[in-house]
Amino acid sequence: MGKRILFVDDDASILLLVSDVLSDAGLTVRTAGSGEEALEIIQQEFFDLIVLDIMMKGISGLEVCARIRGQVECPILFLSAKDDARDIIRGLGLGADDYLTKPFVLEELVARIQAHLRRQERIAPQRPPQSILQIGEICLNPEEMTVSKAGNPVSLSTKEFELLAYLMRNAGQTLSRERIFRDVWKTDFGDLGTVAINIKNLRVKLDPDWSYIKTVWGSGYRFVTRSGYAEEGKHYEH
C-alpha cells in the first residue's frame, strides 16, 4: 500500500485532477476542501506528506501549517498562485518543506512529493525489526552484526557477514555467482572468483563439513533451508 498523502485545496477541480495523478503514481490520497476540514482530518489520521494550498477562504494554508507544525512531523508542501519570493520565504519559514507556484506541471508536483518521501525513507528507514535469522545451529543477528554456531560466537569480516546474511535470507534458492556478486558487492565490474573465495572463508569458519552451504554445479550456491538430517557430505575429498 502506498504512502498516505493529504491534499488540501478549495478548488474542487484541482482536487480531483491531482488526486487522480497521485493515485496513478501509487500513492493513497485523502483530500480536504478547506483549512478547517484539513485540521480536523489531521487530528484523526496519519499522513506521510501534506500538500497545502495557501490561498483558501477561511483558514489559510499558512495558518494550517503554523498550527500543525509541532504536532505533525511529516513534510509539508505549499501550493500557491503567488510567486513572490517573500511569500515563498515566509512559507518556508513557517516550517514547511517545499513551495510550488501555480500553475504547475503535474509531473513536477509528483516528482517533488516523491523526492520528499524518498528522503524520509533514507533518513528514517522503517526498520522492520530486523529479525534474527536462525537455520540449524547457525544464528545471525543483523542488529549487532554477530553470528554464532551452536551458541559459540563466530568472528566474521564485514563482507563475510553480508554474504552469509544474503545466503540465509535466500535460503533454499540456488543463487548464481553473478547474482550474489551484484547484490552483495553492489558493483558490476569485478572478479566472480571473489565470491568463491568468500564462500570458502565462510565454510572454513563455520561450515567445515559443508552441511549448510552447498555447491550447485554449473549454477551457483545454495544455503540449505533446514539443516540436520540430510547429511550429504562434501563433494570434494581431501
Place this chain on the structure above:
Amino acid sequence: MGKRILFVDDDASILLLVSDVLSDAGLTVRTAGSGEEALEIIQQEFFDLIVLDIMMKGISGLEVCARIRGQVECPILFLSAKDDARDIIRGLGLGADDYLTKPFVLEELVARIQAHLRRQERIAPQRPPQSILQIGEICLNPEEMTVSKAGNPVSLSTKEFELLAYLMRNAGQTLSRERIFRDVWKTDFGDLGTVAINIKNLRVKLDPDWSYIKTVWGSGYRFVTRSGYAEEGKHYEH
C-alpha cells in the same frame, strides 16, 4: 558552529556572492568550481547539504549527483537556468531533493536550504545532549561527565568522553571518520588517524572485546543499539 554546505558552480561571481550570504546566515560554506573538484572534496569531507549547479563544463551537476547518491545521504539541491519541467523532474528523479531555477532570489535559496536542514534535524534529531545515556551496561552521565560500566566508574579523558557521548547519541548509525572528526573535534584540518586512536582508547578502557564499538570496514564506526548477551569476540586476534 554552523552546518556545513558545499556549493558547486563554475561561475565564480555567484560562488562568491552566495557563500557570503550563506555565511551571514550562520552556515559554513565550502565551494567548488567544477564537478571534478566537487567529487574530490566530497570524498574527503562531510557535508550537511550540497548545492549543485547543473550546467557546468566538464562533469555536470546531474552526473555529480548520480555518482554520489548512494554514498552520501545529505540533501542535494539543484540550481539551473533551465526551468523546463522535464529537467526538474529528471533532476529530482536522480535522487536530488530540491530544484531552483536561475535567476533566483538569494533569500529563497537560503530559506530552502534551511528548510532542508531543519527537517534533517526534526527527522533524525541527535538525542538531547543532557539526558543520561545508557546502552547495555554502559552508562554515560553528561551532567557529571562520568561514565560507568556495570556500575563501576570508568575514567575517561575529555576527548574520549565527548567521542563516546557522540557515538552513543548516534548509536545504530555507521559514522564515517570524517563526520566524527568534524562533529567531535570541530575543526576541518587534522589527521583522521586521531579518530582511530581515540576509538582504540575507548575500546581499551571500556570495551576490550569490541562488544559495543564495531568497525564497519571501508565506512567508519558504529555503536550497537542494544547490546548485552551474544558476546561476540573481537575480529583481530593478538
Place this chain on the structure above:
DNA sequence: CGGGGTTCTTAATAATTCTTTATAATTGCG
C-alpha cells in the same frame, strides 16, 4: 613563572581485510 603530569597530536609500524592472480582439484562428457 616554571615544574610535573596528563592529554592531544603526529608519525611510523604492525595487523587485518579485500581483491586479484595463479594453481590445483573436481565434475561432466565423449
Place this chain on the structure above:
DNA sequence: CGCAATTATAAAGAATTATTAAGAACCCCG
C-alpha cells in the same frame, strides 16, 4: 581415460584499520 569447463584453494598485493611510541601542547599547582 582424457579433455574442457567449472570450482576450490593458495598466495601475493593493495587498501584500510589498529597499535605503538614519541614529541608537542595543555593544565593544575606551587
